[in-house]
Amino acid sequence: MSGHVFVVGADLTRLSCDDVLVPTGRSLRVSPGWCPLLPAELVSDADDAGACVGLAWEAGERVLEVPGDGARRTWLVDTVDDEGRGLPWLLEGAREALDAVARRAVPEPAHGRARRLVGLPALGTGWGGAAGMRGALLQQLLPVLREAAHEHGFDVALVLKRPSDLAAAQRVRRGEDGGWDLPEHLQELARQLGDRAGRGQLAVFLGAGVSAAAGLPTWEQLVDELAGRTGLDDEVRAGLTGLPPQDSAALLARELGNEALEAYVKERFGPGPYALAHALIADLPVQEFVTTNYDPLLEQAAADMGRSLRVLPFEEARPGAPWLLKLHGDAARPESIVLTREEYLRHGDSRAALAGVLHSLLLTRHVLFVGTSMLDDDLIRIAHEVRSALRLEGSGRVHRSGTVLTLRRDVARARLWERDVETVAMADDDVPAAEAARRLEVLLDLIGCLSTPPNGYLLDPAYRGLLDEEERALADALATVADLVPDDGSSGAGRQVAALLRRLGLQRGD
Template sequence: MTHQSEQDIRSDHRGDDRAGEGHLFIVHGRLDAIASTAVVIPADAPFSVGDHWKSAAGVPADQDWSTLRPVGWGRFSVDPLDLDIAPGDPQPWIIDSIGWTPDKVGEIAARTVAEIVSRTGDDLWKAAGRAKLGAPVIAMPLLGSGRAGHAHDRGRLAESLVQSLSAAVRETGVDVMIVASSASDYAVLQHVRRAQLAEHRLFAGLRPGLITQAQSLAAKVANHEVALFFGAGLSMGAGLPSWSGLLQELLKGLDSDLTWKEVERLPTLDQGEVIEAEARRAVDRGGPSLGERVADIISRAERPSLSHLLLAGMQIPSAVTTNYDGLYERAVENAGRTGDRREIAVLPWQDVSATGPWLLKMHGDVNHPNSIVLTRNSFVSYDSRWKPVGSVVQSLMMTKHLLVVGASLTDDNLIRFAHEVATLRRQLTEEGSTFAEESDIGTVITLRPDRAFERLWQRQFAVVMAGTDDEAGAPESGSGPSPGHARRAAARSMTIFLDAVAMFAARAPSHLLDARYQVEDDHLVESLRDAYQEALARGATHDGWAALARALRQFGAGEE
C-alpha cells in the first residue's frame, strides 16, 4: 500500500467540517465487547499478532493470522483486515504499533486515525449514520503497552496517547475511544486527561457551564451518593430501536393487515395493546408470544454502546432501567475494579450480594420474555404484580441522588413514583424536616434545551441540557450536516458530557504506587513501596502488618 505523510492526510481533511471537532473518550472494558465504527488491532512489522485480539477483530479462533496479512505489509503499515463483517460490527484495522519511545507510539496512534479517515472517506460516516451515531467512533486499546512495547512505562505512554489523539480528533472530526482493560490503566488515563484538560481543550465541544455541572455530578458519584436510572435512549447507540421503532418492527413481523400509519395514530400504550392483540392471533396459529418476539429483536444487539461503558466505568452500585436488553450488565461485568469480570445481580430475579452492583428491570428482561411490559393493560395492572419493584425505585429516590440518562420521563409509573416521593418530602419539610434545597430527587440529562420540560420537573429534578438546538449529526449522503441529524448530534453531546462526569469521578488510586506509572522519580513513592515489602514480610506472623500490606497493595505497591 502507499503511505501518506501525516501532513498530506491532514490537508485532505481540513475542509471537512461535517462534525466539527472530534472527541477522545476513555472507557474501561474489553475491546471485543464495544460498539464502534472501526477497531484498531496492534501488530508489528513482521505481522506478529496475539491470538487474544481475534475476538475483537472478528477473526475465527481457528484461523491463522498469517492468512490475513495485507499485501505490502511492513513498517508503519495501517490496513483494513479483509473479513466478512456482520452488519453493525466494526471494521477491523491492523497496524504496526511498535514505537521506540512512548512519544513515537502516540504519533503512530494519531497517524492511524488520520489514515483510517483518509482511506474510508464517506463510508466511515455512512457507517456511523447507520449505527445512529453523531460521528464515527474508532476504538483502540492502550497501544504500546504489550510486552514488546512500553508495559513498564505506562505513565508516559498514557500522556503521549492522550496528547496525540486529542490533536488527531480535532483535525479529523471523528471520535476515538481508548479502551483500558485494567482499572489502573483506566485510572491513569483519566488522571492524565484531568491534568491536560485546559491545555489541550479536551471538552471544547460542550456548552458553557457543562464542565462545572459534570464536576458537581462526579463529586456525588465519587462519594457514592448516586443511583442510576436509564431508558431506551442509552441502547439506541448500540443499534437497538426506539420504542416506536420496536413497535413498528413487531407489527411488520406479525403479518397483520394493519399498517403502522393506522397504529401510530393511537396513544403510545394503546399502540402496544393493538400489537399484542395481533400477536395473540399469531400465537393461536402456532407463532411466538409478544414477549418472545420482543426478546428476539432486542437480543440482536450484543455490544454495549459507548454510553453504557461510560456509566459502567463510574462504578455506580445501584441502577434501575425500563430497558429489556442486557447491554448495561455486559458493560459492568467487563469493567471490574481489578480487571476481572464484575458480576451484577439483575432484580427481581437474582439475589443481591453485600458488595456487588445490582440492576432493577422495571419492565422485564429478554431472558424472561413473559415479564416484558409493553401494553396499556400491563401498565395499568403494574402495581398488582410489580409493587415491590416500585418500592425499590422509590427507596432510591428517597436515599440517593437519582441520575436519569436516556429516559424522557414519560413512563406513567415512574412519574407517579417521583410525584409521590416529592410530595412526601415537601410535606415533611413543612413539618420541620431538613432536606437539601436542591431538587428533591436527582438530575435528568436531556438531549437539547427544553424550557417547558425544565419547569415541569423543577421541583423534582435538576435538568442538564447536554445538547443545543442547532446541532446536526453525521450525514448519510456525505454532502454535509443537516438539521435532520440533530438528535444524533445531541445524543453525542450527552455522551461527551457523561465522559466528563466519568473523568472527574475516576479517583481510584490503584496506580499511585505502581512503578509502571511513575513519570518522574518520587522519593515518597519509593519509600512506600519499600514499606510495602517490609510490611508484607512482617505480615507473615502479624495480622496488623498484613493489613497494612493489603492497604498499600490497593495503591499499586505490589506491582513491579
C-alpha cells in the same frame, strides 16, 4: 470541527465503533482476544498464545486495513518494538494509523452517531514493550490522539481494560487541559455530579435512549417493527402511534401471540455490541443502577471492566456489590417482560415492590436520569409519591432528588418536573439531535474523569512514574503488606486487605 478523545474502560471487541486499531508485529500475529474483530478466513494457527493473520506487509508500512464488508473496519498496527526504538516510534505508529483511518470515507457513522468513532487500546502495552511504561505512554499518547481528533474531526476512544489503567489515564487528564468542548454550565454540572459520584451519593437511571445508540429500538421503533410482523392493515398500524404504549403492545400481542412477542423481544434485545454511553456509565463509581430497558448491555459493559452487577429482582443483592434493577423485565427472561397493560396490571404488586427501590434512591441518593423522556407512567407515579412523602405543609420546600439529561430544551416538561428534578438540555433546537447526543457522551466522559478514584494505580509498578514522593513511600510500605497477604486471604481481615490492595492497583505476578 474538532473531535473528542474519550477515555473508557471497555472491551474493544464489543464496543460499537466505526474503526478499531489492533496491535500486532511484523509476523502479523495478534493476541487471541482480538480474533473476534478479524474475518475467520484470515485467522490461522490460533492457540492460547495468539493467532496469525493471513495478510502481508508492504516494505516499510506499519498499518494494514483488514478487508471486510461490514460497517466496522479493523486496522492492524505494527507496535512490536524489536529494535528498542522506544515511545517515539510507538507514537509515530499511532499517528500513521489514525491518518490511514481518516482516508477511509465513512458517509454515515454507526447507529446515526454524529461523528465516526475510532477505538484503540494503549498501543504497545502488550507485546509491544511498553507494558512497564504505561504512565509515560499515556502522558504522551493522549496529546497525539487529541491532535488527530482535531485534525481529522472524528472522535477517538482510548479503551483500557484494567482499572489501574483507567485510573491512571484519568489522573493524566485531570492534570492537563482535556479539551472538553462543553459550555461552562455543563462543565460545572459535571463537576457537581462527579463530586457526588466520588462520594457515593449518585445513582443512575437508564432509559431507552442509551441503548438506541447501540442500534436497539426505541419504544416507537419497537412498535413499528412488531407491527411489520403482523397482518394489520396500514390504517390500523398508523393508529398504533396514537394509543398509549401499553395498549399498542396489547394489540400487537393479540395479533402475534404472547409467545411470539416474547421470543422477538428476547432475540431483539439480546447480547450484542454496547454503545459508548453504556461503557462510560458502567465505569462510574456508582453502586446503584435502575433501568426500564430489557437488554443486557450495561451488565456486559460493567463485566468487561471486572464489575459484576447483580441484576434485581432475579439475583440477590449482596452487601457492597453494585446492582442493576430492571423495572420492566429482562430479555433473557421473557416471562418477566412487562409490555402490555394486562401485564402492568397483573404484576402490580411485584412492580410496586420494585418501584419502592427507586423510591428509596430518590430519597437517599441523587439520581442521574440518562436516555429517558420522563414520560413513563411508572416514573411519573414514583416521582409524585416521593414528592408527597417529602411535602412539608406551608413550607414551600422544593426537594430536587435528581438530574435529567435531555438532548433538547423542553421548557414545558422542565417546568412540569421542576419540583422533583433539575432538567438540563445538552443543546438548543438549532443543534442536530445526533450532535446533542454526542455532547451528552462528552459530558459523561468528563463526569467519569472527575469521579474516578485517584488511587487505583498506586500499587501498579507500570505507573510508578506518575507517583509523587509521598505516594511512592506509601506504595513501598503497602508492597510489604502485599507480600504478607495471599490474594484471596485466609481470614476475614486478610480478604479485606487483599481486596483493598487490588483496588489500589496491585497486579499479582508483577
